[in-house]
Amino acid sequence: MTITRKAVLEKLMEGGVHLLFWSLVFFFYIYVFGYNNSQREYTVVFSSFLMPITMVSCYAVTYYLIPKYLILRKYGSFLLYSLYTFVLTAFAVIISVFYALIFILDLKVAEMPVARSLPFILITVYLIIFLASGIALLRHYYSSNTRNDKLNNKVLETQLKLKEQELKYLKMQIHPHFLFNTLNTLYGFAMAKADETPDIILRLSNLLDYLLYQVDKPLVSLKSELLHIEDYIALEKIRFSDSLELSFRAEDIPDNLEVAPMLFIPFVENGFKHGRFNNEKLQIDIDISTREGKVFFEMTNSARPGAEDENEGIGLRNIEKRLEMVYPGKHSLQVSREHNLFKVTLMIDTHG
Secondary structure, three states: OOOOHHHHHHHHHHHHHHHHHHHHHHHHHHHHHOOOOOOHHHHHHHHHHHHHHHHHHHHHHHHHHHHHHHOOOOHHHHHHHHHHHHHHHHHHHHHHHHHHHHHHOOOOHHHOOOOOOHHHHHHHHHHHHHHHHHHHHHHHHHHHHHHHHHHHHHHHHHHHHHHHHHHHHHHHHHHHHHHHHHHHHHHHHHHOOOOOHHHHHHHHHHHHHHHHHOOOOOOEEHHHHHHHHHHHHHHHHHHHHHHEEEEEEEOOOOOOOEEOOOOOHHHHHHHHHHOOOEOOEEEEEEEEEEEOOEEEEEEEEEOOOOOOOOOOOHHHHHHHHHHHHHOOOOEEEEEEEEOOEEEEEEEEEOOO
16 A cells, blocks of 8 residues: 555644653643652652553543444443543552552652652542543544535535536426427528518527527526517517417516526426417416516416316426525425416525
8 A cells, every 4th residue: 555645744743743742741740749849859750650550541532432422422332431541540640659659769768759648649640541532532523623614515516516417417308499499480481481580590590509508507687588488489489470469568677687598498498388379369477577686477268178287298297406506495496287277486596
């Protein structure tokens, strides 16, 4: 396995931190155990005896007990093994005290480089163990948060990419469906050599320009979207001629208001495709308005009584998915039937 330069530097830094910590502990022992004591040499030697015991106990707690039991919430085992560790630490400290008395101080208790108190020595050692354990827990907490943040970021990035791919897929479904209907209209007029054919081609050219250069943007101006709808309606007016009764209202639209592209055209398209003639007329009513950053779209079209799901085309299903993805919690969509009318009411909140 290749060891990177970054990994080597991290190990060196970690070793340096450990060395600094134990150096501070050693000087702390010398200060505490040598307080009001003139036997400085004995204090240094005695502190040296305690250092290995303290280090072994600290590493046993921080690198074994905490990660294996405490972090995994095995609290009973952690308390039991911690008790064993503290008992063994106390035993080792007692051995060190007697060793110092016998071999260093020649059993001169009065020259003991502490306040002649074994509990004081144990409390001091345990204090260091608790301090090291606290640092280990803080480090684990920080590392866990960092890992969780990185994992959450990766999950969010993956979800974003999936949403982008799904949006592209949905748009790809809308485009062929929309173009197919429009080309059918153009084909019919071309076969009939109608005078309206050049105007149809021009309108279709505008629509293609919109689809190629605008629809892939996350947001477009609402006015551009309305111009796109007007071009589509103009094409359908040519196709339906006098058999169409259409009302299209969109007034006082702010120049700076933006929406996701291709949100309204599927409803309009379905109205023409699935609408039914009443009294030899296809009736379509479209009303678009804005208020306080919200866009209100309402459309009704004549429908055959009793036909429940005629307007449930691919465009409508896709637009429902897109609304959930682009405006989650910031839109409301109602599709209903009232006698011989099919009605769509959509509200989009464009804030933030």
